[in-house]
Amino acid sequence: MTFLELAKKRFSVRKFKTDLVKDEDLQYILETGRIAPSANNSQPWQFIVIKDEAKSEDVNGLYHREWFRDAPVVIAVIADHGKSWHRGQDGKDHADIDAAIAADHMTLAATERGLGTCWVCNFDLEKTKAYFNLPKHLELVALLPLGYPDVEVDAERHSEKRKPLSEIVVYKQ
Numbered sequence: 001m002t003f004l005e006l007a008k009k010r011f012s013v014r015k016f017k018t019d020l021v022k023d024e025d026l027q028y029i030l031e032t033g034r035i036a037p038s039a040n041n042s043q044p045w046q047f048i049v050i051k052d053e054a055k056s057e058d059v060n061g062l063y064h065r066e067w068f069r070d071a072p073v074v075i076a077v078i079a080d081h082g083k084s085w086h087r088g089q090d091g092k093d094h095a096d097i098d099a100a101i102a103a104d105h106m107t108l109a110a111t112e113r114g115l116g117t118c119w120v121c122n123f124d125l126e127k128t129k130a131y132f133n134l135p136k137h138l139e140l141v142a143l144l145p146l147g148y149p150d151v152e153v154d155a156e157r158h159s160e161k162r163k164p165l166s167e168i169v170v171y172k173q
Contacts, residue, residue, distance in 0.1 A: 033103065
């Protein structure tokens with residue numbers, strides 16, 4: 001499968017089977033996040049894995065959607081502002097960008113392994129702060145529910161659901 005085919009196959013899964021995620025698949029997915037590029041190779045991320053018996057009501061309450069409860073694994077993608085690169089000219093902190101790159105690697109790796117994910121960024125801020133007990137320099141960027149999809153989508157849906165290149169690409173002359 002080409003990279004474009006893989007990217008087209010990925011979708012936001014909101015219906016999961018009850019099957020548990022195989023440990024070798026989970027380790028593979030986490031490894032793809034680990035090797036992701038980051039600004040100045042700072043690798044300012046942590047991945048907190050919540051699975052199976054650890055998925056309590058507290059975790060399920062971080063995002064109030066019934067389908068979120070059905071995912072057998074949740075990966076919390078954390079950005080470390082204390083380890084990230086800051087651009088010298090204006091101090092721009094790249095922690096969230098780097099964490100997002102790692103998360104994207106993991107979503108694509110999940111797709112390659114027949115698993116599905118969905119970026120969840122609209123989590124309950126107060127509950128996540130309490131649940132993860134993160135110090136100020138650590139930021140929860142996304143929750144990635146992970147499991148086997150119980151739904152299929154057309155990989156060619158992008159022709160209607162995405163803007164054409166002509167609307168988003170500008171060539172500088």
